[in-house]
Amino acid sequence: MSRTWEDLPSECWESIFRLLKNPNHLQTLSLVSKSFLSLTNTVRSSLTIYDPTAQILSLPRLFLRFPHLTHIKLATTPSVDLDPIIRAIARSHLNLHSLDLFGQRWIPIPAIRDLGRKMDATLRILSCRRLQFLDDRDLIAIADSFPSLEVLDIAYPEQDLGSAPPPNPGQFPGTVTDAGIVELSSKLRNLRSIDVSGNHFISDKSLDAISLNCGTLAEIVARDCSFVTCDGVRSVICRCPNLVSLSINRSRVPPSLIGCVGKSLSCLNLSQMVISDELLFSTAKANLPLQKLAISRCQGFTFVGILMLLSAYQSLHHLDLEGADFLTDGSMLVLSEYLRNIISINLKSCARLKNSTFFNLAMNCHFLEEICMERTGLGEEDSMPDLVKNPCIHTLKLAWNKSLSDETLKGVGSICSGLRSLDVSHCWSVTENGIGEIGKRCTEITELKVNGCGRVRNIGMGVEFLKLEILRAAGSGIGDEGLAMMARQGCRALRMLDLEGCLGVTKIGVKELLGSNGCVELKEVNLKNCCNVSADVLAWMVFSRPSLRKIGPPSGHLPMGKQRELFLRHGCMVCNGEF
Numbered sequence: 001m002s003r004t005w006e007d008l009p010s011e012c013w014e015s016i017f018r019l020l021k022n023p024n025h026l027q028t029l030s031l032v033s034k035s036f037l038s039l040t041n042t043v044r045s046s047l048t049i050y051d052p053t054a055q056i057l058s059l060p061r062l063f064l065r066f067p068h069l070t071h072i073k074l075a076t077t078p079s080v081d082l083d084p085i086i087r088a089i090a091r092s093h094l095n096l097h098s099l100d101l102f103g104q105r106w107i108p109i110p111a112i113r114d115l116g117r118k119m120d121a122t123l124r125i126l127s128c129r130r131l132q133f134l135d136d137r138d139l140i141a142i143a144d145s146f147p148s149l150e151v152l153d154i155a156y157p158e159q160d161l162g163s164a165p166p167p168n169p170g171q172f173p174g175t176v177t178d179a180g181i182v183e184l185s186s187k188l189r190n191l192r193s194i195d196v197s198g199n200h201f202i203s204d205k206s207l208d209a210i211s212l213n214c215g216t217l218a219e220i221v222a223r224d225c226s227f228v229t230c231d232g233v234r235s236v237i238c239r240c241p242n243l244v245s246l247s248i249n250r251s252r253v254p255p256s257l258i259g260c261v262g263k264s265l266s267c268l269n270l271s272q273m274v275i276s277d278e279l280l281f282s283t284a285k286a287n288l289p290l291q292k293l294a295i296s297r298c299q300g301f302t303f304v305g306i307l308m309l310l311s312a313y314q315s316l317h318h319l320d321l322e323g324a325d326f327l328t329d330g331s332m333l334v335l336s337e338y339l340r341n342i343i344s345i346n347l348k349s350c351a352r353l354k355n356s357t358f359f360n361l362a363m364n365c366h367f368l369e370e371i372c373m374e375r376t377g378l379g380e381e382d383s384m385p386d387l388v389k390n391p392c393i394h395t396l397k398l399a400w401n402k403s404l405s406d407e408t409l410k411g412v413g414s415i416c417s418g419l420r421s422l423d424v425s426h427c428w429s430v431t432e433n434g435i436g437e438i439g440k441r442c443t444e445i446t447e448l449k450v451n452g453c454g455r456v457r458n459i460g461m462g463v464e465f466l467k468l469e470i471l472r473a474a475g476s477g478i479g480d481e482g483l484a485m486m487a488r489q490g491c492r493a494l495r496m497l498d499l500e501g502c503l504g505v506t507k508i509g510v511k512e513l514l515g516s517n518g519c520v521e522l523k524e525v526n527l528k529n530c531c532n533v534s535a536d537v538l539a540w541m542v543f544s545r546p547s548l549r550k551i552g553p554p555s556g557h558l559p560m561g562k563q564r565e566l567f568l569r570h571g572c573m574v575c576n577g578e579f
Contacts (some may be wrong), residue, residue, distance in 0.1 A: 072104070228248070
């Protein structure tokens with residue numbers, strides 16, 4: 001008896017769906033059958049809430065539809081009241097593991113306490129990064145509500161004193177101080193990771209309290225904290241034997257600091273600091289299980305120091321040497337011999353590095369997946385040897401290389417046949433010919449950035465970029481003809497398109513792109529500052545392309561009232577937010 005795919009048990013399909021790395025593929029699968037729809041609802045674990053005015057009434061239904069949600073992100077505008085949203089989450093009976101409040105205005109303390117009463121047993125990760133208002137009272141409420149919290153991010157509060165005050169009569173927005181951190185740490189005994197970066201009123205006292213109270217601490221990030229010194233950092237690394245990751249900046253690091261580092265440290269970020277060869281020597285001798293080293297924009301060390309360090313840690317996976325302007329192609333050839341296991345490397349703003357460095361990295365580093373060579377001398381040499389193939393390289397960040405030419409780009413494409421993400425933004429010598437050559441040679445590309453490339457008028461004349469999902473072309477030369485080519489050549493996988501400031505785009509090109517023979521999977525289109533696109537095209541876009549979920553309107557035109565509600569009912573939000 002022959003069997004069909006429908007005979008496969010649902011448990012097998014569920015296991016297959018869980019292997020999908022791109023959550024957008026679940027939406028396509030949900031259209032196959034009712035059983036697939038039910039399975040994809042079960043598999044989905046994350047949800048981003050954009051506009052609660054349209055979703056607040058439907059949130060209970062969404063939570064019932066996706067019963068296994070573990071991560072929720074609130075991506076609403078800062079003016080939105082979070083209280084009813086968080087209370088709806090508290091009533092959902094979800095086993096929520098992570099909540100992200102990035103960029104919101106403030107923490108609604110009564111709602112957070114309500115959430116804590118319902119989900120303290122499951123919530124382990126809370127991100128309050130870049131809140132407009134954050135002070136000690138918020139920290140105490142968090143600690144009281146979620147005593148089992150393991151990961152907390154309170155970095156870079158905006159403290160926007162120019163905006164309207166929070167909705168608590170008689171209260172004025174304060175700041176995070178040592179007192180708040182001390183009380184927080186005394187209640188979060190299970191804390192494994194904390195990021196306090198950008199809180200300018202905390203000092204070494206906060207780090208002392210964290211190190212004393214949080215014995216399981218594995219990661220601490222304390223960047224841009226004006227009153228934190230190396231003495232405070234030393235107290236943390238001496239008292240926390242399980243410390244795995246340390247990230248600090250803006251101070252002079254004494255070589256003695258490494259001497260008290262525990263033997264578990266695998267990630268060390270000392271960017272934007274004054275370090276010495278002596279510090280690098282002592283790090284080399286410390287025999288750490290180091291996997292990631294970041295010394296970007298550092299001063300005081302030389303090639304000798306970094307050579308000694310890399311020779312001691314040849315198992316290093318991630319290396320950040322941004323701004324090391326003493327590096328040359330010759331010195332990088334020597335260093336590449338010790339980077340046999342490197343996975344990603346950042347050489348941004350190393351202006352003396354040219355094509356030879358790229359070639360040597362590709363030749364010597366067989367596990368290399370990501371290279372950043374922004375603002376370098378890439379392209380200043382005549383050609384790029386293509387005798388070496390390194391299909392492992394899947395991400396290239398080559399923006400702001402003014403000499404990068406089509407010929408060099410062609411060589412890059414020949415070497416990196418497995419490329420999936422390419423950024424050549426503001427490479428002013430690159431044209432559509434170079435982009436087309438990359439598309440022919442690298443058929444797996446899913447993300448392409450050509451922002452500011454005025455000579456790029458299209459992304460190929462044939463069947464290039466069939467798997468392209470994200471195209472960022474703000475300020476590029478792409479116009480109506482380029483959009484028509486994209487529609488004709490079959491960019492059917494495209495789901496995000498940024499055309500901000502593209503003056504050659506009109507509603508003719510937009511209709512060609514979004515027509516029945518165009519890019520049928522598009523979810524986000526940014527047309528902000530496209531001065532030649534009339535605002536009346538918005539309604540046509542929403543009603544003609546059901547896949548659209550977000551549009552950046554041309555000429556700053558934002559729909560209001562009933563028109564906005566009508567667009568939202570069709571599942572599309574028209575806004576001036578980030579893309």
